Amino acid sequence: MHIVADENMPALECFERRGTVTRVNGRTLTRDALADAEVLLVRSVTRVDRALLEGTPVRFVGSATIGTDHVDRAALDALGIAFAHAPGCNARAVAEYVLQALLLACQRQGRTLHESRVGVVGLGNVGGRVAAWLNALGATVIGCDPPLARSGARAPVPLTGLDAVLDADLITLHVPLTLDGEDATRHLLDAERLALLGPEQTLISTCRGAVIDNRALARQLAAGQGPLTLLDVWENEPRPDPALLERVWLGSPHVAGYSVEGKWRGTAMLHDAWCRWAGEAAPGATPPVSGETLDAPVHDEADLLALLRRAYRLHEDDRRLREALAGDDPGAAFDALRKHYPPRHELLYWRHQGEVAAPFKPLASRLFAPE
Numbered sequence: 539m540h541i542v543a544d545e546n547m548p549a550l551e552c553f554e555r556r557g558t559v560t561r562v563n564g565r566t567l568t569r570d571a572l573a574d575a576e577v578l579l580v581r582s583v584t585r586v587d588r589a590l591l592e593g594t595p596v597r598f599v600g601s602a603t604i605g606t607d608h609v610d611r612a613a614l615d616a617l618g619i620a621f622a623h624a625p626g627c628n629a630r631a632v633a634e635y636v637l638q639a640l641l642l643a644c645q646r647q648g649r650t651l652h653e654s655r656v657g658v659v660g661l662g663n664v665g666g667r668v669a670a671w672l673n674a675l676g677a678t679v680i681g682c683d684p685p686l687a688r689s690g691a692r693a694p695v696p697l698t699g700l701d702a703v704l705d706a707d708l709i710t711l712h713v714p715l716t717l718d719g720e721d722a723t724r725h726l727l728d729a730e731r732l733a734l735l736g737p738e739q740t741l742i743s744t745c746r747g748a749v750i751d752n753r754a755l756a757r758q759l760a761a762g763q764g765p766l767t768l769l770d771v772w773e774n775e776p777r778p779d780p781a782l783l784e785r786v787w788l789g790s791p792h793v794a795g796y797s798v799e800g801k802w803r804g805t806a807m808l809h810d811a812w813c814r815w816a817g818e819a820a821p822g823a824t825p826p827v828s829g830e831t832l833d834a835p836v837h838d839e840a841d842l843l844a845l846l847r848r849a850y851r852l853h854e855d856d857r858r859l860r861e862a863l864a865g866d867d868p869g870a871a872f873d874a875l876r877k878h879y880p881p882r883h884e885l886l887y888w889r890h891q892g893e894v895a896a897p898f899k900p901l902a903s904r905l906f907a908p909e
């Protein structure tokens with residue numbers, strides 16, 4: 539069996555036991571590279587559509603990602619090609635990134651997180667986890683998720699409309715990028731919605747760049763009227779608008795989900811899906827943990843932030859992004875940052891040690907326990 543896989547996909551040994559794996563640049567992949575491939579494994583940078591697959595022997599496509607906006611599912615169905623992705627694989631990494639972003643923003647704005655009102659847009663694997671962690675911390679959390687509301691399923695926080703959520707002190711976006719239908723999210727935050735936000739608020743986006751109208755946001759920030767903004771995702775990746783980056787407080791190159799464990803789970807979940815598709819038992823493996831302890835007492839929010847920063851430092855990503863994009867070839871530099879991303883572990887990788895004050899116990903137990 540010939541398997542073509544994105545070169546930025548780790549832990550491919552499970553597939554190497556099944557056939558020959560050829561690693562390719564996912565951004566420049568063309569149909570020619572699939573001339574004798576039966577399995578294609580991609581990440582978010584490959585547009586997977588009829589033009590790429592028609593006439594090739596590919597029968598199974600896997601994307602080691604949560605998001606699927608780069609995949610034309612209808613075209614795959616029409617071509618009779620099976621598809622799998624990896625829901626939730628890196629949700630914990632994104633949630634840890636967002637918790638750090640929220641604490642940093644509160645520190646900068648001179649407020650505490652547990653006394654703030656946080657609005658979460660999209661309450662799936664990432665947003666639901668963020669909301670549950672904030673509940674555990676005692677913050678006031680409201681959410682907006684019309685598909686969830688319609689489903690009647692239990693939401694972790696009170697549900698309301700988008701405009702009410704945009705009235706919160708801090709807002710964090712966790713929706714898929716969708717272009718049509720009643721819940722379409724492209725430019726969900728357009729100029730009109732962005733105008734509801736002011737400088738005393740914080741806006742965080744780790745979902746997809748096009749969920750926010752980037753030009754409108756850049757204009758609003760340039761006019762000094764926008765919220766404190768933290769962005770991991772951008773329109774026109776790998777070439778974000780320099781005028782927007784200049785005004786954003788903290789930025790990163792679409793790496794909120796880039797934990798060692800998140801990437802590992804992504805590949806393992808595709809392997810499980812391939813096994814089920816091929817009629818074999820799925821191993822259902824979990825990523826390795828270190829067993830080492832992370833010694834960090836938590837008495838207040840500053841300690842909690844320090845604990846999160848032992849695992850990952852958002853400011854480092856911001857510094858690297860600004861340096862890289864100031865060079866001659868920003869697109870290549872953005873992709874290089876992602877390709878050579880330093881190993882970053884989720885908190886689950888360690889065992890926590892150190893005294894935890896009572897108000898932080900419910901959150902600490904969630905941060906260090908697999909759910």
Ligand SMILES: NC(=O)C1=CN([C@@H]2O[C@H](COP(=O)(O)OP(=O)(O)OC[C@H]3O[C@@H](n4cnc5c(N)ncnc54)[C@H](O)[C@@H]3O)[C@@H](O)[C@H]2O)C=CC1
Binds near residue numbers: 659744
């Ligand atoms: N920056 C990064 O590294 C990463 C980004 N992502 C992005 O984050 C997105 C969310 O991830 P998950 O929570 O795991 O996805 P999920 O599919 O578990 O949850 C998405 C939620 O958004 C809701 N939703 C859909 N349309 C909505 C709308 N118009 N308004 C409000 N809610 C709406 C859905 O009902 C669902 O509950 C992914 O689709 C992906 O694009 C995911 C992982 C890593």
Ligand SMILES: O=C(O)C(=O)[C@H](O)COP(=O)(O)O
Binds near residue numbers: 581582606
């Ligand atoms: O899982 C998702 O959805 C993501 O956004 C990925 O973390 C993005 O990583 P790449 O697939 O672009 O490496």
